[in-house]
Amino acid sequence: MPASDIASPGRIDSLMDSTSDDPLLDEPTRELCRAVAHGKLTPARLAVVAPGGHGKTAMLRHLARRCEARGVAVAWYGQQDVATAELILVDDAHELDDSVLAELHERAGDEVTGLVIAARPWPRSPALNALLSRLRGQVVLRPLDIPRIAALLGRDRAGLAELVRAQTLGVPGFVVRLANALRVHSGDPVPADATDLPAPVLAEFRPELDRLPPETLSLLLAATSGARLDVDLLAAVLDTDHDGVARTVDAARAGGLLTSDGVPLPLVANAVRVLVPEERRLAISQRLIRLQLARKGPVLGLVRPLLDTELGGTALAEAFEAAATEAAERDPALAARLYAAAARAGHPPTELVCRWAETAARAGDLDAALRLADRVIAAPRAEGRTDAANTAATAFVHKGQLERASELYRWSNTRLSRVNSALIALRNGKLTEAESLLDSADRDAPPTLVTTAMTALVRGTLESVTSGPAPALSTLADAAEALDPVGHSLFLPDTPAAVGALVGMQCGELSLATTLLDRAVEADSGGRTSRARHRLLSAWIAMLRGDTDTATHTLKSVGRELSPRDWLFAVGLRAGLARRTSDLAALRELWGDVREAVIRLRVELFTILPFGELAIVAARLGERERLAHQLERARTLLRALGDPPLWSAALYWSSLHAAITADERDEAAEHARALARCADHSTDHTGYHRVLAEAAACWIDTLGGTVDAARVDVAARALHATGLCWDAARLAGQAAIRTTDRAAMVALLECARSLQGSSTAGAAPPESRLGVLSERERQVAELVVSGLTYRQVGDRLFISAKTVEHHMARMRQRLGATSRADLLAQLRELVTPSSSAGRSPGRRPRAR
Template structure:
């Protein structure tokens, strides 16, 4: 165990953390400080004490020169190979699999996952850590990260704050005080001068003490002076090792150094005697004394020596039959203009890692472009940069080109950055440059979609007319949908909206998946909920088959909205969660903002108000960094609805009242506003909101809007009953029954459940049996929907009416734990806990995979859980 000086408070804090995790908690420990300040030593003590407490310990370390090798620190820690992650934004699936591996590694014991030097971590590792902080496994987890103060630390802290899922312990290491450093200076001449030169940095103190205190210039200078005193062969092998990696393979380093075996072994003995390297557990692998030592050795190389060293490493690895990505890591340093073979290997390697590490792939493609500019596929490079979230770099590749294909792609990137005005300008230039009517129609369709996203529906209709003129296929379907939406918003009768996109081939929809979001979302705006759900799922699948995972996300979000409006909240929740994860990995701020308010809306309907508030707040805050759009306005309305549900009416009501885009949603928000008005005692405002919805609903042509408007009026009538108006309750009941009929015609099961609840409350006064029947229907329907807030309100009204509510049947989430499950659902949960897949469970029970999915969805809903790992943990705790 390394000796620590002056870290008593930090060690005491770590003892508390270990105790908390051992008792079932989860913690994030960030150990921050400059190079050499003692982060690694402190983490080593944490590791030793965790082992003594029978923790499962997994550890890895990032390295400055291996930042283009994806997930190496995590895979070193957890064991196993790189998991399959699909394409582009589907990387989150790999991170979910890794998260499940974290839970399985623990095997019921507390787990320490330790990753050092996180400031050097590759993008995929940072994405996974971000994912883990937002969705930690249910098992007792201590995630300990060592890193220097940097934007990486800020990113991880932001993820932890956003989720609130894991408690933080932050240890910021300060330089040692003079008296604490005394033990390190015992044998040093002129100790005061050496301490002053070190600034209290423990590693620099040790390096200066090792050199006799006579080397100014910090750690790098001290190490380089130590290296300069070595024999020539030892210096060559050490520098080769710095190029090869840390730890490095001895045979690779010997090849880079171009030493025969006898000389190399002598050099190795000299390095070990100087304690510059130490043997690893794996045969013929050696690590540097400290990562800073390796950095100092590498920094001591001239630029030419680095290039030639990495070129030699690539040749040696090729001779050993190493994989292309391993060779590409070195060629990215070594490739020079005109090196066509290096460019070919870099492009091939980029293709292999692009799905899991698009940032790495982009760097390799840029290196290949430097080596072979003529062979570069700029469109492919731009797409890879987009997948990596490096949107401004992708725009730099596109430049100011007015060539329609590049301009449309660049406009897409501008929208992903939330810069809608810049996107419109690019598309207008592309339209002016369009050489054929087909190209002009395609660009016009993009302009129509862009106007739709901004909420500018008059402009949308104009571009949609131009796009529809003389075109066919997906472009015509996009234009026709937007024209129908524009007509609906203008209060004109809907016509010609059947079969939108049905006749278009999947591959064409997949190729135009981004503008085709107008079909998915447009159908929902037209209140064609089942059609919108089917279109969203179809186009998302087509986009993924084409390798464009990011373009599938808006369709996933449309599916979430469709499921929510259909009252299938239990199904919507895991899809909303997946879409949010996928959006985060895509690096698209606009998509993340969009996904967050939808996730918040679903969580609100599920009755999970704390996470709903966190998601809605983050969505609104993120929208402030983007151009204003319809999505930003909706986010503020969702935040307002969550605040109202939490009882913060004065704060939430103005946010919902400010929504004034889609008349259908003005009607849908009306009951929320009316309930808030009534809670604040403002009956006049309640009447105004209900009357406005009643005036807008008929012109919308949408049953869902009419249902919400009728329910808002019923809420006002029921409130007026307390003012002594005798006809209020019958009027409220009649309006609620009207709302039920409209909601059922639209397939909006949750809206119907709310209307049943309202009808029951209105009927109780003059037809108790009918009222009770309506309330029971409301409870049963709400439980089927996975909406416990509505179910619990129905139960409350029943009990207040003297009705004994039975304990059997489906339960709302959190009701009775595993006792809420049916025998078959309990059986499925048990097999999930045993680690079986849905297919394996179906084979075991002689049921279809789809039936198992249905049972598992109900298990999630009844237990209030979100993942298979949580189900397994719940079953395990129940014995």
């Protein structure tokens, strides 16, 4: 049987009522038929060229009915006498011999009788080409849309229209054939949201598949096995040359079995997979794999369909391993499955377990990664023991077990492992050890992108402890940029963006923190294992800003399949959101998770934020003793680091609010004094720590019954400017309800209302806001407003474009700009008056 018999035109017409408007034809085609019938195209000279099953015969019959209804004499060439015909219809012209085509060629010159010829695109003899070239236009037959498919299916089956469209791509012949099969099996349930067809429906196509030419069926088997249109592979499978492959592909495409890019229609592919005996399918698939392995070509597409089989053998094991290598960078979960399949197929496990462990870790399966890596580490002669130790160590970091991770990094003793070990030492409060490890890591091994970025990450963290936020953020931003080209395919203990965000949140640089996280999400830095961390930190920033809706939505988008480290932040977020929305029932419900967090995980430098939030919740629920030892450990760790203001202030701020919540005023006053010391010793040029210290002092006064409304207003607005919007509104609100001065109460309540949930506290006049910008920031603002790019500004001021971006992020936060356009408008208002005086119109400002 010809390939197109799966979509026989005769079957198409069997579904049509001859008196109805044919749903197989779209409106442009029906309009064309009406024009021919009404004599608007006289004489008609049309070609209908399309693969089998696209509705050529249906279109000709529809045209014939239209014309006959108007009294036009119509004749089918080869079936009726055409001597007296006014319109001659020719179907399947590709099957006619040259003598018949020559006769039709002569008739095409007749200016009285109409001629409409239908043919497939292949085979195309020279005689057929010559005939078609004499025609004046070609009819385009379009796929059926959902409404027309629903009309064919009938009311009872109209809900399956989308399924039929997906399976047939709207090719009319296949739509009709499938509609027939669904009618025959109308008693078999097919859910409207199904993505595949039941076996009894596909079984209706068995006779057609059985009648396909052997080479066509082999081509379909190869195509469904992933070969696509690789001519060399297909030539070997079909036992032919390139010309033979071309003929077979053209025949299958002309029969409507393949799309234009050589992919079988979904219906055809499903029928082949279900109806062709498995042994024949596997024989073709394995032959393709052997051929591709021999030429060292990609095998992932060929191997993927065999993942769930129990096949084995050396060649297949080799193919699974090669496919895993192909998939590892972009799809580590698939790569891990392929490595497992290679092991099942007979590949010696010790040769691939190390890579298998890494892909499992990158896919988020930390337990599997640890189990696999341990097998390599425990085998004295195994290759890749160092790499396996690094993988296991990083997995332990994600599980929050830093001591075990440090032990494995030290045993590994590579440059990168020493860098990672230095980061762990720093997180555990061991400053001298961290500096020593970092120095030793700089003495050997080439400076690759990864080692450079991770070294910069550790240096940035070190600077956050010893030098303050400005140099730390600059170093961490550079590290994030260095990691962008390769970060998506790495399994990292942490990312520069995440650490930069933690630093930014604890020094009031929320806009910069957001920028780092947004870039990391876009670049997929750290791959799958870091995506949740970046989103959770973004949610934390939204929570600090008082945007609980965004924080809640982002938290939900992360899901519940989290590593222990990320789970801790998720618990902290849930607690913080419940506290900010005064949802006491939610706080009590999640207290079980809080207790588990306290037991499972230990506080360290990077978990001060969540443990600080949990401390406030514990105070709210009368469970402060649960976190006492963790908070004491945090204080000990920070003392060992020299009480760095950036990290210590965050803990003191949380402890202040925990004490306030527990009504421990003496303790609250102690934490306020600690915040004042942080402000005194801080190198933070933005004044963030001074803002915290002043807000803390206002809290202490308020608790003691002394409310200076003006001072509280200034302190609250300063808090709001740093990004702590919810804290700002709460300070003003609590002061309002504690003051005995009614005027002060009204003023503070208005202040609280203006700060809560908004990103700005009201636009101050330009002259009062100009002092918000530093001298360097004013220089940057003048040049950006004048129209220079970040790179051009950097060239003028001898700084990097990245540094210009950081200045812009800081200015956006300080000015409360809601968008880049808003920022530019405010900067233009700020700098134009002072920078334009004495300057000729149109002249750009000169960098100072």
